[in-house]
Amino acid sequence: MKCDIILAGVGGQGILTIATIIGKAALKSNMNIRQAEVHGMSQRGGDVQSDLRISTSEIFSDLIPKGEADVIVSMEPMEALRYLPRLSPQGWVVTNTTPFINVTDYPETSLLDAELDKLPRVVKLDIDRIAKDLGAPRSANIVLLGALTPFIHLPKEALEEAVAAHFARKGETVVAQNIAAFRYGYERAEKNTPDNL
Amino acid sequence: MKTQILLLGDEALALGALNAGLSGAYAYPGTPSTEIMEFIQMNPLTKERGIHCHWSSNEKTAVEEALGMSYAGKRSLASMKHVGVNVAADPLLNSAMTGANGGMLVIAADDPSMHSSQNEQDSRFYADFAMLPMLEPSSQQEAYEMAKYGFQLSEHYRIPVMLRMVTRLAHSRGNVTVDAEAEPENTLSDVANPRQWVLMPGNSRVRYKQLINDYADLTAESEKSPFNTFTDAPDHSLGIVVSGVANNYYRELWKDGKSPWPMVKISQYPLPADMLRNLVETCDEVLVIEEGQPFIEQHMRGVLNSNPKIHGRLDGYLPRTGELDPESVRLGVLKLRPSTPGLEKEETQPVPEVVVARPPALCKGCGHRDVYAALNESIESYPHARVFGDIGCYTLGYLAPFRAIHTVLDMGASITMAKGASEAGVHPAIAIIGDSTFTHSGMTGLLDAVNEDSDILVIISDNLTTGMTGGQDSQGTGKLEEICLGLGVNPEHLHTIDSLPKNHNDMVELFRNEIDHHGLSVVISRRECIQTARRSKK
Incomplete structure (x- = not known):
């Protein structure tokens, strides 16, 4: 089993938290992991991206080869599209639909939406709104992690445990909120999984 | 007892140094090297043992402070980004002349593609220039192991050892098998040759000859290093040289990472000349794949470029600038050996035109x-x-x-x-x-x-x-x-x-x-x- 995931977003949106939680779950499941991050200048509001690879066999490259990513998961709709050349022809895109507008020439959101709709395999969720509705506005990235889970060949339970462990320090309420966010995202995406196509 | 944990390349190196009995770390922050010092600062062992971990004013003071600790017999490291080595160049080059007493690592984290830097200078040229040995890990596990190996090499030859990281290893996490126990620190000890530590012309002239002799021994050390390997394969129409993380991108191309052509992997310098000569003499052509500037390729070609069978970044098979990735390595191999089975790929979709650049900016409230x-x-x-x-x-x-x-x-x-x-x-x-x-x-x-x-x-x-x-x-x-x-x-x-x-x-x-x-x-x-x-x- 091998799964290559591209995490995308804007500096400060919390994609590295998603990567950290998947990493913990994968390590506990005795998988090999490589996760390349971006630090430094681009973290100041620029586009950021992380390559996350998990596999039962040895992983050589820290970077996912072009056209081989199984999933692009993005905290932001335009950022989901930026990495399409790296997606496998059979790959999935799981993305937030709320734009993060910090450049003056940001495109019309309807144009982004149209591009996303052209993709054969895409899950679009307004995770910002979902997180707010769940009363946990800071857990948008965990909603997205839940939505990513059906695509990454790690047991849902392992990821849920890793979410709980990640937030344990912050108390029971925060853990419960994040578990709820995770489950909601999972259920929404599951309806779109390859098996149900 | 060993355990497996997930670490950034920087963190693996830092933990390797701590577990090898580090007594002091000296650094100025700089991407992609910062996390080495930060990991040491946060590690419980640092507090327990009182290991030095305060930031230095710049890379020059850091290297001098680390050399002072080495002089006293203890294991030290100085870490910095590649351009920081320019600031530290004076003590660095002269530390090859004084030599080391306690093991000393000078870690340079290069930033090919300039993710967060003003140039992509390759620190291997510094090691060559200074006549210092250099280690270049290709994985998080090697980064961990090379810290201890580097200290041992440093103490054996009584010379600082440089260690080259690159962004994609420094800032990439991987599984690392680590020791549960840290070795004891060195105790204070006197230097073997006190005269060598006073770089007055008379002393330096004597020492310089010694350094040149030692460099031959260090080259012999590279030939037998566990980190420099030759892997044979039946098809000698092509030979491959990889170094550091380029090893990973090349092996990614093949099932189980098995190259169809003989391959030399280099992770320790000075360059193992015999290993390279053997490859060139037994293969029709050689492709050199290395991260950063074409250091190995340039050395193999020489100024006369009299061996036309060597290929790499200098003759356009691989990009002349920027970091490598699995795609650029695939295209390079394919250019040299068109229609190699398993290397062809279908075109992927382009980036939609609607996507615009999102450059970094100063934070709101800054x-x-x-x-x-x-x-x-x-x-x-x-x-x-x-x-x-x-x-x-x-x-x-x-x-x-x-x-x-x-x-x-x-x-x-x-x-x-x-x-x-x-x-x-x-x-x-x-x-x-x-x-x-x-x-x-x-x-x-x-x-x-x-x-x-x-x-x-x-x-x-x-x-x-x-x-x-x-x-x-x-x-x-x-x-x-x-x-x-x-x-x-x-x-x-x-x-x-x-x-x-x-x-x-x-x-x-x-x-x-x-x-x-x-x-x-x-x-x-x-x-x-x-x-x-x-x-x-x-």
Whole structure:
């Protein structure tokens, strides 16, 4: 089993938290992991991206080869599209639909939406709104992690445990909120999984 | 007992050093090296053993401090980004002459593709130049193991060992099998050859010959290093040389990582000449795949380039600039061996045209913004005003919306370049420098300006931290006024102002007044970094 995931977003949106939680779950499941991050200048509001690879066999490259990513998961709709050349022809895109507008020439959101709709395999969720509705506005990235889970060949339970462990320090309420966010995202995406196509 | 954990390359190296009995770490923050020191600072063993882990003012002081600890017999490391090695070049090259006593690692983290740097210089040239051995890990596990190996090599040959990281290893996590117990630290010990540590000409001439002899032994060491390997394969129509992380991108191309052609992997320098010669002599052609500048390829070709069968970055099979990735390596191999089974790939979809660039920007609520807003307004009436920038978050002032700076060279150059331009006749000549960059390399330049009462305005934009690298302690915090006064800045032209939106008009006026003063002025504009302020609130 091998799964290559591209995490995308804007500096400060919390994609590295998603990567950290998947990493913990994968390590506990005795998988090999490589996760390349971006630090430094681009973290100041620029586009950021992380390559996350998990596999039962040895992983050589820290970077996912072009056209081989199984999933692009993005905290932001335009950022989901930026990495399409790296997606496998059979790959999935799981993305937030709320734009993060910090450049003056940001495109019309309807144009982004149209591009996303052209993709054969895409899950679009307004995770910002979902997180707010769940009363946990800071857990948008965990909603997205839940939505990513059906695509990454790690047991849902392992990821849920890793979410709980990640937030344990912050108390029971925060853990419960994040578990709820995770489950909601999972259920929404599951309806779109390859098996149900 | 061994356990497996997930670590960044930087962290794996740091833990390897701690577990090998490190006594002191010395560093100045710089992407992608920062996490080495940060990991050491956060590790419980550091506190338990009292391992030195305070940031240094710059890379030069860091290397000298680390060498002092090595002189005393203990294991030390100095870590920095690649351009930091330029700052440390003086002690680095001369440390090959003094040699080491306790094991000493000098870690240079290169940034090919310049993700967060002003150039992509390759630190392997420094090791070659200084005649120091160098290790270049290809994985997080090797980074962990090479720390201990490097200390042993350093103590055996009594010489500092350089260790080269690159961004994609420094900032990539992987599984690392680590020791549960740390080895004891070294005790104090006297140096074997006291004369060698006093680099007066008479001593140095003797030592230099010794260094050249030792270099031959270090080359022999590379030939048998466990990190330099030859893997044979039946098809000798092509031979492959890989180094560091290029090894991973190349092996990614093949099932189970098995190359169809013989392969030499290099992770220890000086270059193992016999291994390379053997490959060249037994293969029809050789492709050299290395991260960074074409160091190995250049050495193998030589200036006469008399061996046309060597290929790589210099003859266009691989890109001449930028970091490698699995795709560029695939295309390079394919160019040399078209229609190799398993290497063809279908075209992937392009980036939709609707996607626009999202360049980094100064954070909302960042004091540098207020400084640039005020500065731009204050120089509106001077069409020939030139603003000399420096290295840090405020370099982003070059971009929209401020477009406020005209030059960026290296740490500290804002003050000295402004001074030179002023002497050429530029007015107003303004330098903008951050607090940490100022204490790193700005103070000596400011002394030059004091001594000549240069007609420049120096703005020290003080955010009380080293911001760009994530908020490390800044060595001048709370002392900047005293430092300026101590260097001799005229108190009448030394001002401090809080860089807040409500002070905009005052800042504009202050800058204008000091531009009108035809002599040296220093304005310290101060506001805590919004990122560190947020973190400390949590």
